Amino acid sequence: MDLLHNLALGFGTALSLQNGLYCFLGCLLGTAIGVLPGIGPVPTIAMLLPITYTLSPTTALIMLAGIYYGAQYGGSTTSILVNLPGESSSVVTCIDGYQMARKGRAGAALTISALGSFFAGCVSTVIIAAFAPVLAEVAFQFGPAEYFSLLVVGMLMAVTLAHGSALKAIAMILLGVLLGLVGTDVNSGVARFSLGVPELADGINFVVVAMGLFAFSEIIRNLEQTAEKREVFTENIKDMWLTKAETREAIPAVLRGTVLGSILGILPGGGAVVASFAAYALEKRVSKTPEKFGTGTIAGVASPESANNAAAQTSFIPLLVLGLPANATMALMVGAMMIHNVQPGPQVMTSNPALFWGLICSMWIGNLMLLVLNLPLIGMWIKILRVPYRLMFPAILLFCAIGVYSLQNNTVDVLLTIPFGLLGYVFAKLECEPAPLLLGFVLGPMLEENFTRAMLVARGSATIFFTRPLSLSLLLVAGILLGLMILPAVRKKREEVFAAED
Amino acid sequence: MKPMTLVLGAIAAFALLLNWAGLIVALFALIIVSSLADQEFSLRESTINAAVLIVASLLLFVRGLQLQFPIWPAFLVR
Numbered sequence: 001m002d003l004l005h006n007l008a009l010g011f012g013t014a015l016s017l018q019n020g021l022y023c024f025l026g027c028l029l030g031t032a033i034g035v036l037p038g039i040g041p042v043p044t045i046a047m048l049l050p051i052t053y054t055l056s057p058t059t060a061l062i063m064l065a066g067i068y069y070g071a072q073y074g075g076s077t078t079s080i081l082v083n084l085p086g087e088s089s090s091v092v093t094c095i096d097g098y099q100m101a102r103k104g105r106a107g108a109a110l111t112i113s114a115l116g117s118f119f120a121g122c123v124s125t126v127i128i129a130a131f132a133p134v135l136a137e138v139a140f141q142f143g144p145a146e147y148f149s150l151l152v153v154g155m156l157m158a159v160t161l162a163h164g165s166a167l168k169a170i171a172m173i174l175l176g177v178l179l180g181l182v183g184t185d186v187n188s189g190v191a192r193f194s195l196g197v198p199e200l201a202d203g204i205n206f207v208v209v210a211m212g213l214f215a216f217s218e219i220i221r222n223l224e225q226t227a228e229k230r231e232v233f234t235e236n237i238k239d240m241w242l243t244k245a246e247t248r249e250a251i252p253a254v255l256r257g258t259v260l261g262s263i264l265g266i267l268p269g270g271g272a273v274v275a276s277f278a279a280y281a282l283e284k285r286v287s288k289t290p291e292k293f294g295t296g297t298i299a300g301v302a303s304p305e306s307a308n309n310a311a312a313q314t315s316f317i318p319l320l321v322l323g324l325p326a327n328a329t330m331a332l333m334v335g336a337m338m339i340h341n342v343q344p345g346p347q348v349m350t351s352n353p354a355l356f357w358g359l360i361c362s363m364w365i366g367n368l369m370l371l372v373l374n375l376p377l378i379g380m381w382i383k384i385l386r387v388p389y390r391l392m393f394p395a396i397l398l399f400c401a402i403g404v405y406s407l408q409n410n411t412v413d414v415l416l417t418i419p420f421g422l423l424g425y426v427f428a429k430l431e432c433e434p435a436p437l438l439l440g441f442v443l444g445p446m447l448e449e450n451f452t453r454a455m456l457v458a459r460g461s462a463t464i465f466f467t468r469p470l471s472l473s474l475l476l477v478a479g480i481l482l483g484l485m486i487l488p489a490v491r492k493k494r495e496e497v498f499a500a501e502d
Numbered sequence: 503m504k505p506m507t508l509v510l511g512a513i514a515a516f517a518l519l520l521n522w523a524g525l526i527v528a529l530f531a532l533i534i535v536s537s538l539a540d541q542e543f544s545l546r547e548s549t550i551n552a553a554v555l556i557v558a559s560l561l562l563f564v565r566g567l568q569l570q571f572p573i574w575p576a577f578l579v580r
Contacts, residue, residue, distance in 0.1 A: 051563075051567055051569075054567060054568070216509060216510065216513070219505075219509055220505050220506045220509050220510075220539075223505035223509070223539050223540060224505050389540075390537065390540040390542055390543070390547075391547075391551050393536065393540075394512075394532070394533040394536045394537050394548075394551060394552075394555065395551075395555055397509065397512060397513065397532060397533075397536050398529060398532060398533065398555055398559060400513075401513060401516045401517075401529075401532060402559065402563055402569070405517075405520065405571075406563075406569045406570075409570055411517040411518070411520050411521060412517075414513060414516060414517035414520075415513075415514065415517045415518075417513060418510045418513055418514055421506075421509070421510050421513070422506070422510065425506055
């Protein structure tokens with residue numbers, strides 16, 4: 001009965017006029033940036049964070065969450081119609097989605113993406129509602145030593161699941177941790193790495209890092225590419241319904257995608273992008289006709305699109321239960337909670353149940369809104385695709401500049417984004433994913449804080465990490481992960497999964 | 503190199519101009535400088551784009567969200 005009571009509270013919160021409106025706004029904006037290639041949820045959420053300052057924390061989180069899962073819906077539209085990923089989690093959808101469009105089945109591809117995403121969204125909302133409270137019980141038994149070990153596992157897992165070279169991912173996480181050290185040390189009050197700049201004594205704001213690494217470098221890269229003329233399928237999408245044979249093929253694919261996505265979303269370092277790649281690889285493996293993949297098979301659209309939405313939502317579980325962000329977007333959500341003085345962690349559920357359950361229920365409502373936004377209103381998004389990039393990117397820059405400035409009404413923060421933009425651009429050239437850096441940047445200070453606390457509890461003896469059973473098992477998991485990464489067989493497998501992109 | 507210099511230069515221009523010349527001038531500089539990075543740059547189009555975006559930001563951020571900015575150049579409002 002407790003669950004029913006909680007859900008009632010949640011729906012009551014999520015359906016209030018203000019929250020409902022902002023949920024809709026988030027979904028609308030999420031779909032828009034999903035449809036538009038060249039801007040993703042990370043820079044958008046970073047851009048809007050300072051602006052949500054005036055909202056209540058619940059409303060702000062509901063809206064920001066809507067942007068993340070809304071982008072999963074919108075991304076597929078561009079992948080299918082233009083053969084350009086609107087979103088990095090829709091990269092694989094291009095492969096079969098665009099081929100379906102060329103065969104005149106764009107309508108069916110769009111329908112199954114939206115329906116698959118909706119189904120996955122409903123399932124993962126239930127998963128969060130059912131499992132989060134149980135996991136929170138466990139989380140309450142975590143002391144600083146356990147948190148430290150868990151963070152180690154999380155970082156290693158993020159490396160395992162990161163896109164591209166594992167060595168580069170490790171380097172990026174460590175660089176993120178180092179950048180996270182900038183600022184005043186909590187225990188001694190000594191300013192670290194502040195280079196004598198007073199603004200750096202408070203540390204670097206992660207919005208500054210996210211904006212430079214993601215938004216600016218992305219814009220620069222887009223501008224460097226010469227505009228290719230691409231075929232946009234805008235007619236021929238009258239026929240939205242699936243044929244019987246397509247339905248038979250799509251349903252098991254949606255189910256598999258949902259399950260796989262839900263699992264990968266919970267894992268640290270997981271999230272929508274990894275889930276969509278893994279789902280495509282899995283689908284190809286279990287299919288009786290793997291040779292048809294790449295020629296416009298519906299399973300190749302249904303499964304990754306369900307998986308990315310499921311993962312986008314279940315990645316809220318580690319955030320809400322443990323206060324640990326599983327990916328770059330969740331790292332921003334931690335920031336959103338901090339801005340509003342909500343300390344992320346298991347206590348949110350008890351100290352702020354309206355926020356916790358309201359956020360979960362808003363996801364279901366948001367998915368319903370997105371279904372309407374994406375299927376009957378598809379024509380509207382196609383029009384958005386026609387806005388030329390040369391008018392759009394100055395607007396994105398404007399939002400970024402104003403967003404960063406209003407963090408503290410300080411132009412130094414705006415100037416600080418420039419080196420990070422430069423860094424992001426260099427990373428892109430070196431094919432280093434910036435997401436692990438942002439994760440390390442947020443997790444680093446948590447790691448340090450828990451380490452210091454554990455050492456204080458143990459009076460300076462590092463054995464505390466090995467003598468507490470929970471902490472020891474977590475560290476063993478970390479050891480196994482590290483071992484697995486070095487094993488050549490696993491390394492090959494990892495490359496195979498991501499090879500689907502090419 | 504050109505897009506990178508111009509995009510990051512536009513941000514720098516905004517940051518350096520804001521406190522001295524106010525939001526309107528700073529945004530104008532941001533939009534025009536960054537637009538130069540595009541291969542199909544046209545001054546006319548970018549000026550119109552800048553005008554629309556500046557009016558929209560004044561309405562959204564200053565009127566709507568009540569964010570605090572110096573709007574006019576500091577040497578004029580004294």
